[in-house]
Amino acid sequence: MTLLFVNAKQVVTCAGAPRGRVGAEMRDCGVLTGTAVAVEGDRIAAVGSRAQLDARYESATVIDCGGGVLTPGLVDSHTHAIFGKPRYEEQERRAAGADYMEIARQGGGIHSSVRDLRARDGDELLALARPRLARLASYGTTTVEVKSGYGLSIDDELKILRVIKELAAELPMRIVPTWLGAHEIPKEARATPATRASYVKMLRENMLPLVVAERLAVFADVFCEPGVFTIDETRDLLLAARRSGLQLKLHADELAPSGGAELAAELRATSADHLAAISPGGIQALAKSGTVATLLPGTMLFLGKGTRPPARALIDAGAAVALATDFNPGTSPTPNLPFILTLAVSELHMSVAESVLAATVNGAAALGLAGETGQLTPGFSADLALFDVEDIRELPYWYADRRCKRTWVRGKACHSSDLPIT
Numbered sequence: 001m002t003l004l005f006v007n008a009k010q011v012v013t014c015a016g017a018p019r020g021r022v023g024a025e026m027r028d029c030g031v032l033t034g035t036a037v038a039v040e041g042d043r044i045a046a047v048g049s050r051a052q053l054d055a056r057y058e059s060a061t062v063i064d065c066g067g068g069v070l071t072p073g074l075v076d077s078h079t080h081a082i083f084g085k086p087r088y089e090e091q092e093r094r095a096a097g098a099d100y101m102e103i104a105r106q107g108g109g110i111h112s113s114v115r116d117l118r119a120r121d122g123d124e125l126l127a128l129a130r131p132r133l134a135r136l137a138s139y140g141t142t143t144v145e146v147k148s149g150y151g152l153s154i155d156d157e158l159k160i161l162r163v164i165k166e167l168a169a170e171l172p173m174r175i176v177p178t179w180l181g182a183h184e185i186p187k188e189a190r191a192t193p194a195t196r197a198s199y200v201k202m203l204r205e206n207m208l209p210l211v212v213a214e215r216l217a218v219f220a221d222v223f224c225e226p227g228v229f230t231i232d233e234t235r236d237l238l239l240a241a242r243r244s245g246l247q248l249k250l251h252a253d254e255l256a257p258s259g260g261a262e263l264a265a266e267l268r269a270t271s272a273d274h275l276a277a278i279s280p281g282g283i284q285a286l287a288k289s290g291t292v293a294t295l296l297p298g299t300m301l302f303l304g305k306g307t308r309p310p311a312r313a314l315i316d317a318g319a320a321v322a323l324a325t326d327f328n329p330g331t332s333p334t335p336n337l338p339f340i341l342t343l344a345v346s347e348l349h350m351s352v353a354e355s356v357l358a359a360t361v362n363g364a365a366a367l368g369l370a371g372e373t374g375q376l377t378p379g380f381s382a383d384l385a386l387f388d389v390e391d392i393r394e395l396p397y398w399y400a401d402r403r404c405k406r407t408w409v410r411g412k413a414c415h416s417s418d419l420p421i422t
């Protein structure tokens, strides 16, 4: 099937090197006018003038973009989309002065989602996840990373990863699965240093081999944070994951600096995520290692924290910065990636081009997919998003609005605003 996208006011290609963009490379996201895009099968075939492509693709099905803006499909490279109930009561507790970590120490936070998820079967989780992923897609996301991490036992983590696998087979979106068995030390393992150590050992020696044997994950991730997993535990787990063939991610320096970014660089992890409390040494280390710095400013906003990840310092140091929602029930219940672009421009002082590249090419790089998606360039996967705006600068401008009209993944229709989301 050949498609010809015409009548876009702007085509934003994000074209360039198939890797995380750094520094001055992030200044230009490739805004073209008078441009059409041809798709053959699941690939972008050509980007050029309408007249040229009309002649070359005479029998193509024409898709009229209606004066909107056509972009690469957005890449949300960090979500925890598989969970049971929402946790709105914690938002009010924080408003009344409670802190996120304090709520967790009292058995809430991740522990609360773990108790809830363990009581549900895979079918229930699947039914809850489908409309949530449809919401993510409805804002322009075509590739989404989804983590496990609310199970924290072999059976429950495998249950989540199987749900993710099922969703990946069933939905048009590209779904990248991450094993996050090290999201928390479960309550039952917190009793003594010995029970804690045996949880880490169980993750490494029992759970990881099962995840790998069933091919349930591409990435391994660890919540490396004071009060959760230490630097040594994180290194131990991630080295084992790498030996088993998984790529690496870290939740690093989210709330307090503990050397997480430095560890990500040392391990040459694909990405280090959060980084609101990154040290100056961590910034330099990420810039040198090529590890993508994935920023999740929605989380800091929702937690009511005054701190924000230092996007400018990271970009200026030469790090590849990506943006993602961190969609999860505790710290960032938004499926809206364009809203994260608003935070990037208004609060992190990123330019529009930088924020668009951070949610396309660099999001893809954070998933090891920079050669496959994230740009409208011949040969890349035909992943596109059409927005009801005339200028790409309107994407972060109409904040928290849903301007996405349609998306395509691998050349096939994914989201359409004419259809109900659930």
Ligand code: NIG
Pocket (backbone or CB within 6 Å): 080, 109, 110, 113, 223, 251, 254, 299, 326, 328, 329, 330, 331, 332
């Ligand atoms: O990325 N920081 C750790 N994990 C999630 C929050 C999970 C939760 O509170 O349920 C995050 O913010």
Ligand code: FE
Pocket (backbone or CB within 6 Å): 078, 079, 080, 251, 326, 328
């Ligand atoms: Fe997270």
